[in-house]
Amino acid sequence: MSNYFDLTRFYRVIKIEILAQKKSLLVYMLIVFMVALLFPVHGYGMPDIGLLGFLLYTLGLIFTSTLFADIHSQSSSTNYLLLPCSNLERFLSRWLLSSFGMVLLIVLTYFISSILVALLYNVLLGFNVHPIHLLSMQLMPVIVDYMQLQSLFFLGAIIFKKNSALMTICCIAFFLFILFVLSPLFSINIDYALMLGQPLILLNPAMHFYFLFSYKWWVIMPLCLGVSYLKIAESES
Amino acid sequence: MIDIQQLEFGYTKQNKLFNHLNLNLTEGHICGLLGKNGAGKTTLLKLISGLQFPQSGELKVLNYHSKKREPALLQQLYFVPEQLQSLAYTIDRYHFLYAPFYPNFDEDNFKQNISSFKLDSHQTIRDLSHGQKKKFFISFGLATMTPLLILDEPTNGLDIPSKAIFRTLLAKAATDKRLIIVSTHQVHDVENLIDTIVLVDEGEIILNQSLHHIADKLQFTLADNREDILDCYYSEKTLNGYAVVCKNRSNVESAVNLELLFNAVIANKQSIQRLFCGEENSDE
Numbered sequence: 001m002s003n004y005f006d007l008t009r010f011y012r013v014i015k016i017e018i019l020a021q022k023k024s025l026l027v028y029m030l031i032v033f034m035v036a037l038l039f040p041v042h043g044y045g046m047p048d049i050g051l052l053g054f055l056l057y058t059l060g061l062i063f064t065s066t067l068f069a070d071i072h073s074q075s076s077s078t079n080y081l082l083l084p085c086s087n088l089e090r091f092l093s094r095w096l097l098s099s100f101g102m103v104l105l106i107v108l109t110y111f112i113s114s115i116l117v118a119l120l121y122n123v124l125l126g127f128n129v130h131p132i133h134l135l136s137m138q139l140m141p142v143i144v145d146y147m148q149l150q151s152l153f154f155l156g157a158i159i160f161k162k163n164s165a166l167m168t169i170c171c172i173a174f175f176l177f178i179l180f181v182l183s184p185l186f187s188i189n190i191d192y193a194l195m196l197g198q199p200l201i202l203l204n205p206a207m208h209f210y211f212l213f214s215y216k217w218w219v220i221m222p223l224c225l226g227v228s229y230l231k232i233a234e235s236e237s
Numbered sequence: 238m239i240d241i242q243q244l245e246f247g248y249t250k251q252n253k254l255f256n257h258l259n260l261n262l263t264e265g266h267i268c269g270l271l272g273k274n275g276a277g278k279t280t281l282l283k284l285i286s287g288l289q290f291p292q293s294g295e296l297k298v299l300n301y302h303s304k305k306r307e308p309a310l311l312q313q314l315y316f317v318p319e320q321l322q323s324l325a326y327t328i329d330r331y332h333f334l335y336a337p338f339y340p341n342f343d344e345d346n347f348k349q350n351i352s353s354f355k356l357d358s359h360q361t362i363r364d365l366s367h368g369q370k371k372k373f374f375i376s377f378g379l380a381t382m383t384p385l386l387i388l389d390e391p392t393n394g395l396d397i398p399s400k401a402i403f404r405t406l407l408a409k410a411a412t413d414k415r416l417i418i419v420s421t422h423q424v425h426d427v428e429n430l431i432d433t434i435v436l437v438d439e440g441e442i443i444l445n446q447s448l449h450h451i452a453d454k455l456q457f458t459l460a461d462n463r464e465d466i467l468d469c470y471y472s473e474k475t476l477n478g479y480a481v482v483c484k485n486r487s488n489v490e491s492a493v494n495l496e497l498l499f500n501a502v503i504a505n506k507q508s509i510q511r512l513f514c515g516e517e518n519s520d521e
Contacts, residue, residue: 003307009338016334019326075320081288084311086336233306237288 004086013029014093014156021077023096025065028059029109036113037159040129051133052110053142058185060102064153065165067094077237087233099150107134111168151224158231238264238385238416240284244294246284252344254280255440258294262435264384265413266447270420271499275435278420279319282387285418286316289383298385312339312472319390321370328358328373341382346410350376353402368394375403381409386410386417392426400426424495434495436502444502446513452490454512456483457497471501484512 002007018025032055039051045222083090114131143186156168241260247253254277261349262268272278284296285288287303287310296303301310324331336342351358354372362370371394378386394402407430412416419427434451436444446454457472462479469483480494482501502509 001308001367003309006308009308012337013257019330019334023325058339068238070322073322075318075324078316079322079324082286082311082314082316083335086308087306131325142281175485234290237283 002086004087006086010093013083013089013098015099016083017093021063021067023101024063024201024211028063028105031059032106032109033116036110036117037120040117040127049142051077052107052139053146055101056106056107056142056146057149060098061152061153062165063102064098064150065157065168067098068157068164071158071232074237077235079180081235081237082232083137091225091229091232095154095228098146098154102150105145107139107143126207141215147217148218148221151221155224155228155231158228158235176230202219238262238301240295241285241299244296245292246280246289249294252294253292253440255284257515258440258442260435260442260445262416262418262433262445264416266433267407267417267427268435269424269495270418270432270435270437271422271495272437274422276439278409278437279389280378281437282316282389282418282420283386286314286387287311288316288375293302313383314385314387315339316387317371317374317378317382317389317391319393321367322362322375323370327361328345329366331362331373331496332358332377335377336380339381339383343380343382346382347376347380350379350406353406354399358521359453364392367397368396370435371395372399372403374438375406379406382410382415384415386415388417388419390421390423391419392421392423398517404430424499428495434498436499438503438506443510444513448493449490450487451493451498454492455498455501455509456485456487456489457481457491457494458483468504470505471497473497473500 035051037057070080078089111132111134118129118131121127152172153165156171157164160167177213239260239262241258243252244255244260246258247254251282259283260281265515270281279470283300284291285303287306288299290304299310299313301307303310318418326334330346336344336347339342351373352375352392353357356365356369356376360369362373365373371391375388375391378388392403395403402427407417407419419431421427433447434444435442457480459475460481462470469481471482480492480497482497485491503515
């Protein structure tokens with residue numbers, strides 16, 4: 001068996017993770033169903049991306065933020081950190097569950113709920129209600145955005161012992177505020193750089209962050225996930 | 238099995254709990270880890286299992302660096318901490334989920350342990366009392382058949398009959414290829430069980446000897462008068478006179494009283510260390 005990744009062992013770890021979160025996942029499914037029931041899709045059955053996005057962001061990020069509560073508790077961290085699996089398996093199991101797992105759970109529950117709700121409304125109440133179109137292209141950007149934002153909350157859940165969701169939001173807000181305050185500097189530098197014909201990124205260290213946040217979300221995501229992996233590997237009880 | 242060389246560790250950089258700590262433990266023993274409150278017993282166990290990382294020095298368990306927490310090591314190690322987790326699983330579910338991680342897990346032994354402790358496998362772990370949780374995790378730990386089993390205060394919270402059951406099960410689980418470390422304040426609970434004593438005090442290992450060697454060097458006896466005990470390392474007033482620890486001048490081995498030994502070593506750290514190093518014999 002590999003010391004880094006073994007499929008059988010990984011399956012065992014993810015099984016534990018799913019069963020440990022079974023109750024909260026069921027509660028999330030119920031919430032999605034209730035929302036689909038209360039806000040059915042009218043007209044031509046176009047997906048209500050705003051509502052689905054709201055559900056995915058809210059529930060997904062709450063789920064992610066509570067995922068590492070055990071690592072911060074002395075009694076439960078022993079069980080988690082000494083489980084005979086690699087740090088990569090430990091990291092991947094929770095990340096996959098809170099990213100792709102959560103997307104699948106919310107989108108599929110919303111889709112199935114919308115079918116049930118459509119049946120309910122059309123047959124019993126006589127309203128013109130349609131299930132959502134699952135393969136809508138509008139859905140992809142919502143999922144991609146969720147995956148990116150989720151990586152920040154994933155890291156926040158590992159770093160912050162208490163109120164990790166709130167702390168992560170505060171950190172992001174603080175960071176964006178700093179960028180906002182520094183933004184006049186960027187514009188001056190951009191003009192100056194354009195005038196001199198120099199590469200923008202080298203001009204000011206703050207430009208790196210601006211660059212990352214504006215255009216390179218995919219840099220933030222691997223960075224957050226990489227740091228998360230290291231934090232798990234270096235967690236002590 | 239456990240090799241610690243020049244280990245340094247502290248919860249803050251200024252106050253080191255362990256400074257140049259050396260320890261070597263081999264398989265085939267039940268080792269009692271004794272020490273005062275705050276001496277660093279639990280921290281040492283956490284360092285051994287990889288839950289804490291040394292600041293410097295080397296710590297190897299079964300030739301693996303425990304801080305890396307590699308699965309190859311973790312599947313050979315089971316740690317029953319003092320504070321136990323409240324899991325939402327039943328005993329059966331925990332067994333179903335966690336037993337496959339341990340390649341030598343003994344199903345029969347687990348069932349036997351559970352029934353000896355009279356635990357209901359359909360009960361949820363969260364709903365068990367502290368003592369019952371202890372019984373369950375001890376049962377599971379013994380059944381993992383890992384070469385290294387670490388028990389931190391295993392008898393805390395156990396009722397009197399359960400302590401006897403614990404001793405029986407632990408004695409059965411001990412093999413030539415297994416090292417069981419029991420950290421405890423309740424020395425009487427493990428008195429006839431452990432065969433090696435590791436005594437930690439102020440971040441130092443002040444004694445690491447087999448009981449046989451201790452009985453060979455020290456005598457534990459009762460004396461009527463204080464005059465008889467002048468030459469001894471430690472004495473304690475009892476109802477029947479004085480319980481004393483003195484140098485074993487005869488070839489007769491007495492039963493080691495762990496509580497007396499602990500107090501004697503704490504009170505006469507250097508002279509007892511010299512005795513075991515053989516210096517005191519050479520002086521005579």
